[in-house]
Amino acid sequence: xxxxxxxxxxxxxxxxxxxxxxxxxxxxxxxxxxxxxxxxxxxxxxxxxxxxxxxxxxxxxxxxxxxxxxxxxxxxxxxxxxxxxxxxxxxxxxxxxxxxxxxxxxxxxxxxxxxxxxxxxxxxxxxxxxxxxxxxxxxxxxxxxxxxxxxxxxxxxxxxxxxxxxxxxxxxxxxxxxxxxxxxxxxxxxxxxxxxxxxxxxxxxxxxxxxxxxxxxxxxxxxxxxxxxxxxxxxxxxxxxxxxxxxxxxxxxxxxxxxxxxxxxxxxxxxxx
Numbered sequence: 329x330x331x332x333x334x335x336x337x338x339x340x341x342x343x344x345x346x347x348x349x350x351x352x353x354x355x356x357x358x359x360x361x362x363x364x365x366x367x368x369x370x371x372x373x374x375x376x377x378x379x380x381x382x383x384x385x386x387x388x389x390x391x392x393x394x395x396x397x398x399x400x401x402x403x404x405x406x407x408x409x410x411x412x413x414x415x416x417x418x419x420x421x422x423x424x425x426x427x428x429x430x431x432x433x434x435x436x437x438x439x440x441x442x443x444x445x446x447x448x449x450x451x452x453x454x455x456x457x458x459x460x461x462x463x464x465x466x467x468x469x470x471x472x473x474x475x476x477x478x479x480x481x482x483x484x485x486x487x488x489x490x491x492x493x494x495x496x497x498x499x500x501x502x503x504x505x506x507x508x509x510x511x512x513x514x515x516x517x518x519x520x521x522x523x524x525x526x527x528x529x530x531x532x533x534x535x536x537x538x539x540x541x542x543x544x545x546x547x548x549x550x551x552x553x554x555x556x557x558x559x560x561x562x563x564x565x566x567x568x569x570x571x572x573x574x575x576x577x578x579x580x581x582x583x584x585x586x587x588x589x590x591x592x593x594x595x596x597x598x599x600x601x
Contacts, residue, residue, distance in 0.1 A: 358502035362495055366510070369492060370443070373597070374450035374473060374510040375433055375589065377426060378526045379457025379517025379548075380419075385427075389413070389420035422517050422549070423460045425582055429515070430464025430472075432586050438470055440598070445471055447512060447593060452476065452503075453485045453494065457517045462488035475503050508533065512597055513544040513589045516576075518552045534575050535568075544592040546585050550578035 344350055384392075393413040399406055430449050437447045449465040451458035453474025465472035466488045474489030477497050485494050497503040508530060516527050527547070533539040547553050562568045579585040 355499060355502060358497055358499055359505070362506055365493065365495075369471065370445050371448050371471070371473070371493070371510065372444040372446050373512045374448050375513045375515065376450045376507050376511045377430065377457055377461035377515050377517065378452075378519065378523050379422065379426065379460075380519035380523060381452075381454050381456035381458065382520075383419055383423045383456040383460070383518075384416060385423050385460070386417070386420040389417040393417045419518065423457065425548070426457050426460035426517055427464040427467070429582050429585055430461040431468045432464075432582070433589065434465045434468035434470035434472075436586075436590055438468065446597075448473055448493075450475065450507065450511065451489075453489055455486060457519065459486040459488060462486055466490075475506055477503050504529065508539060511543060512541070512593065513546065515546045515548055515585065515589075516553075517548045524557075531572075531575055535572055542592070542596040544589055545576040546579050546588060547576050548579055548585060550580050553578070 338344055345353065393416070396406075396409050396413040399409075433447065434449060437445075440446060448471050449461050450473040451461045453462070453476035458474070462472045462474060463486075471490045471493055472488065473493040473495070474485050475495050475497060476485045477500060485496075495503075495506075504526070507526070514527075514530055516523060527545075530539070530543070531545065534543055534545070553559075559573060563570045563573060577588055579588055
């Protein structure tokens, strides 16, 4: 009698697991697997940093600026390259501010002396502001989370993310779930479409009561954001209530942002002795 090949079990069949029929299982996996790891490492809540993936540290921006500045002014696209390098140098302060704010918040959190890991820095895991926040946490000796997403123009996890808390998502909405679910504070650094998408989705969830916890939303650098968006006009035109402007707070300095966040945590999330 010929040997009959044993069929694969469904959960060990990659063709099935990657098929449209198994989509629900893949979605559940992106909830269950991160949840298991967060429980294992006693991660109770997070501080989420959003911001541009394009920003770099001042040292790197200055190095590139000096490189461009020393080129022959008659070389192709010299003027546009120089303007770009100047702009990158100006914007690099936000990268450095994100490093420092993350470092301060992590040092403060570690100083609480709690059994669970509280107020862990969480980012999208990529470059720019994400890298800066993960870097600051690592410099302070703490954990940090990276919720990376697989996209056509590959975004690789930066090397400052704690390896045990590095995640790779397929579904944007599951990634956004984990940003929102554990967060007790959200810090929005200068960014573009992606940053605005993340900001407005969270604010909509708070505005509509889908997020019921006391979530602190800090929009970092009032000048930048008011150049980009006129929040007050939304209220003037009746598109939001005046009270909706209280859903977030502008902070334009590291000290203001640090104080606003830690005082919020002390008021709502830390038991008074």
